Amino acid sequence: MKLNLGCGFNKHNGYINVDKFDTCRPDLLMDVESLPWRFDSSEVDEVLFNHSLEHMGQDTETFLGIVKELYRVCKPGATVQINVPHPRHDSFLGDPTHVRVVTPAMLALFSKRENRQWQETGVPNTPLGLYLDVDFELRRVDNVLEERYMTLLQTKQISAAELDVIVKERNNVVIEHRITLEVIK
Numbered sequence: 217m218k219l220n221l222g223c224g225f226n227k228h229n230g231y232i233n234v235d236k237f238d239t240c241r242p243d244l245l246m247d248v249e250s251l252p253w254r255f256d257s258s259e260v261d262e263v264l265f266n267h268s269l270e271h272m273g274q275d276t277e278t279f280l281g282i283v284k285e286l287y288r289v290c291k292p293g294a295t296v297q298i299n300v301p302h303p304r305h306d307s308f309l310g311d312p313t314h315v316r317v318v319t320p321a322m323l324a325l326f327s328k329r330e331n332r333q334w335q336e337t338g339v340p341n342t343p344l345g346l347y348l349d350v351d352f353e354l355r356r357v358d359n360v361l362e363e364r365y366m367t368l369l370q371t372k373q374i375s376a377a378e379l380d381v382i383v384k385e386r387n388n389v390v391i392e393h394r395i396t397l398e399v400i401k
Contacts, residue, residue, distance in 0.1 A: 217260050222268025251281045255289040263296045270300045274315035287350035292401035302390040326352045351400035358394040
C-alpha cells in the first residue's frame with residue numbers, strides 16, 4: 217500500500233490520496249493530525265508527504281504523534297518521501313499555513329543509529345528515535361536550487377563548497393528539500 221498524505225490537489229496514481237479537505241476530492245478523507253490513523257500496523261510500503269508535512273503538527277505532541285503513527289503503519293524497509301520548502305525561502309516564509317520547519321537535521325533526530333552515536337560522543341541532540349521507539353534512516357537528501365544558483369554551480373562560477381556557505385548565509389537559495397527516509401524495524 218502507498219499513501220500520499222496531505223495530497224491536496226496533487227494526487228498520484230497508485231497511491232491512496234489522503235487529505236482532510238473534501239474540496240480536493242481525496243481517495244480517503246482523513247485528518248493526518250487525528251490519531252490514531254485507520255491503517256493497520258506494518259501495512260504501508262511507501263509514504264509521500266509532498267509539500268504537506270510542514271502544514272502539520274504545530275503542537276509538538278501532535279507532530280511527534282504523527283511520527284509515531286507513521287512508524288507504526290509502515291512495513292520494515294518502507295520508504296518515506298518528504299518534499300518540503302526550505303525554511304529560509306520565501307515560499308516557506310510567505311505561507312501562513314506553514315506551521316513546522318522540516319529539515320534533514322530535524323529528521324535525523326528519529327534515527328536510533330544517530331541517537332546512539334550522539335550518546336557515545338556526547339552530542340546534545342535530542343534522541344527522539346530512542347525516546348519514541350521509532351527508527352528512520354536518512355537515505356537521500358536533494359536540495360532544489362533557485363535557477364540562478366544552479367546556473368552558477370553548473371557553469372563552475374561557484375564550487376559546491378562555496379554553495380554550501382551561501383546556503384547557510386542567504387535566503388532564497390534552496391527552494392526545497394527532497395528527503396528520503398527508510399523505516400528500520
